[in-house]
Amino acid sequence: MSWAALLGLLVLLVALALLATRVGRWRRPGEPPLDKGLIPWLGHALDFGKDAAMFLSDMRKKHGDIFTIQAAGKFITFLLDPHSYDVVLWESDSKLDFNRYARLLMDRMFDVRLPDYDPKEEKTLLRMTLQNQNLSSLAKAMSFNLWNILLSDPSKNGPQWKEEGLFHLCYSTMLRAGYLTLYGNEGKDYNDASVQAKDRAHSMEIYNEFYKLDQLLMKAARSTLSAGEKKTFDNIKRDLWELLSVKRLDCRAYRSVWMDCYKQHLVDLGVDEEMQTRAMLLQLWSTQSNAGPAVFWLLFFLLKHPSAMVAVQGEMQAIFGSRKQTIGQAHEMNQEKLEKTPIFDSVLNETLRLTAAPFISREVLQDMLLRLPDCREYHLRKGDRLCLFPYVSPQMDPEIYEEPEKFKYNRFLNSDGTEKTDFYKGGRKLKYYTMPWGAGINVCIGKFHAVNSIKLCVFLLLSYFDLELKHPDTKIPGFDKERYGFGILHPETDVVVRYKLKDL
Numbered sequence: 098m099s100w101a102a103l104l105g106l107l108v109l110l111v112a113l114a115l116l117a118t119r120v121g122r123w124r125r126p127g128e129p130p131l132d133k134g135l136i137p138w139l140g141h142a143l144d145f146g147k148d149a150a151m152f153l154s155d156m157r158k159k160h161g162d163i164f165t166i167q168a169a170g171k172f173i174t175f176l177l178d179p180h181s182y183d184v185v186l187w188e189s190d191s192k193l194d195f196n197r198y199a200r201l202l203m204d205r206m207f208d209v210r211l212p213d214y215d216p217k218e219e220k221t222l223l224r225m226t227l228q229n230q231n232l233s234s235l236a237k238a239m240s241f242n243l244w245n246i247l248l249s250d251p252s253k254n255g256p257q258w259k260e261e262g263l264f265h266l267c268y269s270t271m272l273r274a275g276y277l278t279l280y281g282n283e284g285k286d287y288n289d290a291s292v293q294a295k296d297r298a299h300s301m302e303i304y305n306e307f308y309k310l311d312q313l314l315m316k317a318a319r320s321t322l323s324a325g326e327k328k329t330f331d332n333i334k335r336d337l338w339e340l341l342s343v344k345r346l347d348c349r350a351y352r353s354v355w356m357d358c359y360k361q362h363l364v365d366l367g368v369d370e371e372m373q374t375r376a377m378l379l380q381l382w383s384t385q386s387n388a389g390p391a392v393f394w395l396l397f398f399l400l401k402h403p404s405a406m407v408a409v410q411g412e413m414q415a416i417f418g419s420r421k422q423t424i425g426q427a428h429e430m431n432q433e434k435l436e437k438t439p440i441f442d443s444v445l446n447e448t449l450r451l452t453a454a455p456f457i458s459r460e461v462l463q464d465m466l467l468r469l470p471d472c473r474e475y476h477l478r479k480g481d482r483l484c485l486f487p488y489v490s491p492q493m494d495p496e497i498y499e500e501p502e503k504f505k506y507n508r509f510l511n512s513d514g515t516e517k518t519d520f521y522k523g524g525r526k527l528k529y530y531t532m533p534w535g536a537g538i539n540v541c542i543g544k545f546h547a548v549n550s551i552k553l554c555v556f557l558l559l560s561y562f563d564l565e566l567k568h569p570d571t572k573i574p575g576f577d578k579e580r581y582g583f584g585i586l587h588p589e590t591d592v593v594v595r596y597k598l599k600d601l
């Protein structure tokens with residue numbers, strides 16, 4: 098082909114692309130403001146992927162609290178008014194579907210393809226296994242497993258100072274103990290040192306593989322893995338499937354009710370063993386990917402805010418007793434005790450307000466009218482996606498929280514020490530003032546177990562170890578921005594701490 102012909106072809110392609118943006122989608126009367134970006138089809142995909150929080154905050158300034166953007170061929174309407182979230186959360190799933198996108202991600206990230214099932218029924222079934230009477234047996238198992246990982250490990254429990262990344266310490270401890278609690282132990286005797294050592298070794302293997310997978314999961318979710326990364330990703334998954342095979346899981350002691358119930362649910366759906374194993378990895382991610390990062394941020398904020406640290410330690414000492422406990426006593430923390438920690442709860446709420454950034458997403462299944470409580474009405478088009486991003490509002494909204502970017506440990510405490518729940522926007526009290534656990538069908542079914550687990554881990558770490566930042570003037574690390582939309586954010590870089598067992 099001659100240069101002239103090539104140039105002609107290029108000009109034609111550019112003209113067609115420009116034409117596509119002109120004849121492509123236009124805002125119809127009654128629809129939210131539409132922002133297609135400058136690049137045909139791709140739209141705002143690059144800016145959105147780079148830093149969703151900043152991009153959406155800028156869009157909110159430009160268009161208000163509801164707008165539609167184009168990103169990689171998809172049109173997504175963002176609603177950022179927390180007073181209106183209920184309208185989306187409780188709309189019928191014949192109009193706004195939660196399941197389709199969730200299934201797409203399950204396939205992209207974990208190769209899980211399940212037969213049709215009712216996600217609401219599944220959640221109801223599994224919710225019971227993580228709540229009510231199962232909560233205290235889960236807390237007890239978590240307590241034993243945390244103890245094994247933190248206090249029975251000869252590499253951790255010596256009197257000399259050790260240095261480690263705080264993120265690594267928290268994520269590995271929580272994931273390993275959380276995994277053992279839900280997926281079971283290597284043997285029946287908790288007090289057998291060889292069983293404990295096997296539990297530590299096996300859970301470490303799981304964590305190491307999982308951590309490698311986690312580094313590639315966001316790209317997998319966005320289908321942006323390079324060919325080389327895809328190969329590595331597939332190999333790690335294969336190793337994890339080996340470790341989590343249902344045959345191996347069947348032989349484990351003290352599997353949780355949740356685990357057995359989920360497995361039976363898959364069997365009832367007619368899912369074969371290979372797909373069951375894949376689903377076990379998906380669930381490892383669903384259940385273990387958030388609590389470790391949450392413990393990291395919480396401890397980091399405490400280390401940077403001495404008054405908060407003193408308040409939390411004082412409360413823990415008063416409620417759980419002195420640190421001179423034996424293993425048996427440490428496990429006797431009943432649910433009642435675990436729930437009497439208003440200061441800790443405020444610190445946790447504040448930590449999650451600052452670091453939890455899940456999207457709440459729905460597919461629009463039919464052309465429909467979205468009626469907001471303030472009487473605004475918007476037409477939505479079939480095939481688009483509707484998305485809430487509570488991180489931008491309410492969580493980081495300066496109209497709701499004074500200096501929203503700052504950690505204030507008592508933000509969720511009233512002056513009489515009770516939990517503060519009244520926050521306002523536009524003069525009206527908010528139902529949703531922070532949403533780290535999602536809401537509606539997207540709500541976390543493991544919330545109460547997660548809170549117990551986080552509390553137990555922080556309690557053990559602060560009671561039994563001297564823990565300090567290696568460099569006390571360490572700045573708060575930035576977020577790994579590709580994780581917006583997927584739960585608790587990770588830090589861009591780890592923070593080195595020193596720790597050693599306290600002299601009891």
Ligand code: HEM
Binds near residue numbers: 227385453543
């Ligand atoms: C700080 C810790 C945690 C946070 C912030 C958190 C948050 C969330 C959120 C936002 C969702 C909804 C996801 C969606 O449907 O879009 C979710 C789902 C879920 N969470 Fe948690 N979670 C945490 C810890 C845990 C723990 C420790 C468990 C352990 C049992 C757990 C179990 C689950 C399960 C089973 C689901 C349902 C996944 C599904 O829909 O299939 N979570 N969590």
